[in-house]
Amino acid sequence: MPVNATAAPPRASARRGSNLPRVGDYNQVVVLEAIRRSTDGLSRVEVAAATGLSPQAVSNICRRLLQTGLVEEAGKKVAGPGKPRTLLRLAPNGRFAVGVHLDPALTTFVVLDLVGRPVARSVRPLRPGLGPEQVLREVAEEVAALITSSGVDPERVVGLGVAAPGPVDTATGSLVRPPNLLGWDRVAIRDVLGEATGLSVLLDKDVVAAAVAELWTGAVGGTDSAVFFYIGTGVGAGLVLRGEVHRGTSGNAGEMGHLVTGPDGPPCACGQRGCVGEVCSPRTVVETAHLRGIGPLDPPEGLGGDDPDHRDVVGARFRRLCALAEDGHPGAQELLDDMARRFAKSAGDVVNLLDVDQVVFGGPLWEHLAPTFLRIVPEVLRGSVVTAPLHATTVRGTSLGADVAALGAASLVLDEAFSPRSATLLVAH
Ligand SMILES: [Zn+2]
Known part of the structure; x- marks a missing residue:
């Protein structure tokens, strides 16, 4: 007080x-x-x-x-x-913030007004073969173009937030060997974008940004505790503990990919089997579908060349699998049910560790997973969460849609500038 x-x-x-x-x-x-x-x-x-x-x-x-x-x-x-x-x-038009989500597949840009409403949005594919320097140059150009086309007063733009797959290095404003953004090790994202745009730049992990977005928009209340599970190329958790985003010592809290979902499952690079990041990765799930003869899951002609591991190919196959499940294909549904049950095991471990009362899902694959996950995860949690007799644990999808990490990136800026709870880690210029 x-x-x-x-x-x-x-x-x-x-x-x-x-x-x-x-x-x-x-x-x-x-x-x-x-x-x-x-x-x-x-x-x-x-x-x-x-x-x-x-x-x-x-x-x-x-x-x-x-x-x-x-x-x-x-x-x-x-x-x-x-x-x-x-x-x-x-005053909604009092200030604005720009958010960028650097995703392995797409880069999403948003401009938020002071009350957290998006006033402009654009998407660019992260073109394969481009180096980080070229990508960042294009990001800076798109930020400038979006501010111009949105019609907002550039003087009222408070800053630029960047959400990226971790791990992040808070001291240098860069990523450290990010498994989902190869070639981006130690690239000085914060300084390069600050220089190129003239804006103050904040960098956080995408799951942390998503958690900030939930808080800033009021979806997660001021004293609530919540876990935001992000499901995309990788899985991660954004943590809100009693109304505060928990970033950990270095801004990298929430790495949950190696929680073990069971003794079986494919081997993981860490040496274990059944790690949630591995068994719930779209690549593993479409591979299993292929082995079981579920399909065809053929991607559109020409997508990703001949590389079956290309993320666009995997993404397209995964969406096709989800569509088959929705159409009543029992094998496809069984596979998604198994994915949901395994994820729910890890979700229960996280909920038990932190004693949160809200579980929120989001990420680029969420809309396809929602019917299965919302059927299975609450049921599994009811059986595994030790605080079940004491308080409810709600399970829902984000109300912010597929842009939640980009909205979160902009929310980082609003939160830093306008919230007494902010504890932002990375700022330049
Ligand atoms: Zn592992």
Whole structure:
């Protein structure tokens, strides 16, 4: 809780390297957060009650927030005797943030307004054969083009968030031997993009960004604990513990790929069998389908050349498998059921470890997996979660759709600039 006049950021050490343009002192961020969290706007009296700040301090801060265009008046509210109180709410066009999701298959770009609504979006395939430098040059060009085409005032763009498959190196703003982005080891993503765009750049793992998006949009509440399971080329977990995104010591919490789902299953590079990242990878599942004669799962002509492991080929085959299951193919459905059961085993382990009350799924494959996973995972969790007699554990898909990591990347910027809970790790320029 802030105190009048003397409150300082309580976690200054967690802000190392941060030089995003701050919106003012800590109390101002606290006031902005209180206004943001209200659904219909807050009066100054309500802001004072919600923050513990004095009416005079609230009045001064609100004047500054109105002057800088971060909040706007939202009508009057009659509350008991006395004159009606003016309500304040976040001004959607007060500031904007750009988000980029560097995915092995596609790069997705979004521009979010201050209340977290997307105002522009574009997608570019990550063209095979291009080096990271060329890709980053194209990313910077697309960021500039999207800001222009969106019509937002570039002066109001607070920064650029980048979500990428981990692991991330927070000190250098780069990825370290990312298994799903070969050739990107130690590429200085943050500095290169900061230089090329002139924007403040934040970098986080895609699952962490997705968790921030869930928090920023209010899908995960301010005191909730949740795990965001991201299923794509790899699997990962984004963690929210009592309303705070948990990044771990180095920003790499949530690596769950080697949790063992059972003694059988294909061998993993780590030496074990049945690792969830291996058994639930689209490549393994379509290979099993092939061995069992389920199909044909032939990809569209010419996709990925002759390479059966090409991610586009695997992705197309996996979607075809999901379509077969939906059409009632028993073998295809059995395979997806097995994938869901194995994932649910690992999900249960994570839920038990952290005692969370929400499980959220997302990622590029989620829409195809949702019918199977939402049927099987809650049932498995009911039997495996030790806190089941104490509290419910809800299971749902993200409401943010396939762009959740890109939305999360932009949310990183909003969260860093406008939330008192932020503890962003990577900032430049
Ligand atoms: Zn493994």
